[in-house]
Amino acid sequence: MHMIQVVFLTVLVFFVIVSIHEWGHYFFAKRAGILVREFAIGFGPKLISVKRGETRYTLRLIPAGGFVRMAGEDPEIIDVQPGQTIAVRLKDNLVTRLYLDRLDERSSVVRGEIVSIDLENKLSVTLDIEGENESFSVHPTALMISRGKETQIAPLDRQFGSKTVAQRALAIFAGPMMNFVLAFVLFAAYIQMAGIPVESPDKLLVGQISENMPASKVDLKEGDVIDTVNGVKIGIDFDKMIEIIGKSPNIPVTMEIIRDGIAKQVVITPEPNEEGVGKVGISAALPTRSATFTETFTGSAKLMKNMTVSIFEGFKMLIFGQFKLDDLGGPVRTAEVTSQIAKQGIAQLTSWTALLSLYLGIFNLLPIPALDGSRLIFLGIEAIRRRPIDPNRESMVHFVGFALIMLLMLVVTYNDILRLVRGE
Structure with a gap:
């Protein structure tokens, strides 16, 4: 297999298992009526960014996962307060644009000082225009423009936190669930290719x-x-x-x-x-020989079971310290192994991709802050208490968890690079 093919297949494996995970979050969030601001593959600086409808799709520099950013969970909504001067653009008597800066450059707008504004419940804004108050209704998909950046407003019923516990839990669990579905399908495809x-x-x-x-x-x-x-x-x-x-x-x-x-x-x-x-x-x-439909189905289920047991055996060794740093692998090690397996043929690469998808699904369900499993635990506590945990405290827990995971990823990646340099 040519090197270009190997590199392409290695990148494709990462793209598929991460995309299917994030698509699960995206699909069920949209189905619940949540505004999805961004669908991202990777972290860090944007390499490619395209907006379609309400969602911006981005490919980012660091290939260490991805995320779906939902309204109500992000910090980028611009705070607009009474006393601030803004300009609004109207269409059919509804505000469709709210301009927060460079007001003198805006044409066909109404300019005034904010008397009151509610972009979550009443969707209205009252402006003091040359000493007279005038109220306007705001379109539920209106855009706020500041520093050349457009941000769609998020009415309360489009925010993640406004949905039922069941709807939020499904939107979170759907990511790992789609990895399990993908793993099952790929194991079945492997059995069809490899035979019985x-x-x-x-x-x-x-x-x-x-x-x-x-x-x-x-x-x-x-x-x-x-x-x-x-x-x-x-x-x-x-x-x-x-x-x-x-x-x-x-x-x-x-x-x-x-x-x-x-x-x-x-x-x-x-x-x-x-x-x-x-x-x-x-x-x-x-x-x-060729596998029958029943053999393919049962064989895929058996592979799922056996691989799940192996994955948890690995977690057990990790928890009880029966490992060395060289036993851990980050994106670099994963890409290296994937390229080696790609050289063995499509059948083996299909099986490996299924294993990676299964691992990603299981790993994300672990009760580690910032992962889906931790978020599901917070929702479970909310269901029992019948009231949510302080969002600021929950956000802090997830932030610390994410920072620690990224730190571990950096250490593991650095070790992987050193190992490659040493030729091990």
Whole structure:
């Protein structure tokens, strides 16, 4: 596989699993009537920014996740107070634009000093225009313009906090849920591509061929039947083949293979590894058959279960300190592993993408501040108390959690880069 393809597939994997997660938040937030201000992939400075309807879609510099910014959760609404001079633009007797600066440059506007303003409930503004008060109704999607930036107002019924606990919980849980759905679909696709091992196999096939190894330099192809090695019948005894090759470092080995019903011989010279054992760079595979719909469904569910258990085993080791810093990986390590797996073929990359999607869904449900799991806990407490927790306190908890996660990400990424520089 060409390097350009590998890079493209690596970027695509990240884009797909993050986008599907954020799309879950976005879709159910919009369905609940919440104003979604931004749909972002990545963090940090904007690389690409496009506005469609009420939402701005952005691609940001740091590929460490993404976010959906909902009205009522963001700090960027500009505070407008009585006594401030503004200009408004009307359409059909409704205010559609509120200008907060550069008022002398605005044309076709009404200018005055604010007497009262309510952009959440009554959607009205009263201005003192040359000594006379005049009231205007404000359009629910009116824009506030300040310093060249447009910000849509958010009436109370369009804000996240105004929705029921169930609606907010669904908008939050939908992100991980979509990762679980994606993982299930991708595991199913992997099973369809890889097939199901046949019962009572009678032959061994050439599986993956490693790049820059002896097997990649001779006429071997995935799917070739391995008949004999140095005249010894192999059958399905992979260990026997490993034993013969392992005892022949730098000594030519004759493999007889069968391709499309035709037998042919391939001479290959194993290279010694660090222990002096001969290696040729192939893995063996057993014959497979196409999976039925039922086998695909149950097989995908089984893979989901097994991978979930493995993920929680990893969390257990992390919690009880049974790990080293090198055991952790950030975006750099993930991209490196993804590129390596991409070279193995679409089937293996599909399985790896499913695992990453499953991991992202589970990780986001952990009760760690700033993650979806923590936000769901706050909503659960609100449901029990029948009143919300102080938003300022909750925001502070999430802010601290996010800062700590970003700090850990920086440390892990720095370690990943050092490891690459050292060639480990």
